[in-house]
Amino acid sequence: MPKKKKNNKLRKFIPTTTSEKILTIAFIVLLITVVVLFFVAMNKKHEVAKKHAADIVVPIVEKGTNNTINIDISNLKATALKDYSFRVTNYKDKTVNSSSAIYNIEFDTNDNDVTLKLYKNNKDENLFKDASTYELKDIKLSQKEEQEDTYTLIIKANKEIKDKQSIKVKISGQQIDN
Helix, strand or coil: CHHHHHHHHHHHHCCCCHHHHHHHHHHHHHHHHHHHHHHHHHHHHHHHHHHHHCCEEEECCCCCEEEEEEEECCCCCCCCEEEEEEEEECEECCEECCCCEEEEEEEECCCCCEEEEEEECCCCCCCCCCCCCCEEEEEEECCCCCCEEEEEEEEEECCCCCCCCEEEEEEEEEECCC
């Protein structure tokens, strides 16, 4: 007798009419759709974050490191914006600097009429807000511990930029003795 009571309780939840069966199937399909969309959204979020992390990575691991990046700004319309991201690291292929290092970043606009804004590590502070020149000096990289500085450069054209124009970014690093 007790088994019949359990079966009766289960039967209350099992759909019996056609409309109940249709609603149950629709609910299951919607639930599966929500779960799949959740995973797709998380995957896209990870992709966007990874892409936004940097267009190029510059490791400062050797004495006298010099790297130059040319950012193409050809055909940029007046008041149009372009953003570019790059990372400076103290490691390459998981090999970290054995001594501390500093680096400098210099931006050469090549006489293009542009305004630059630079942000570091996704903070809202424009590093060029009070600067008369577009350069950063003596930025320290730690020793024996991975460090990664991510920069986002916002380029605003004050007037239309013609063909084959660029902005040069020079990143130079040097090891310092402790």
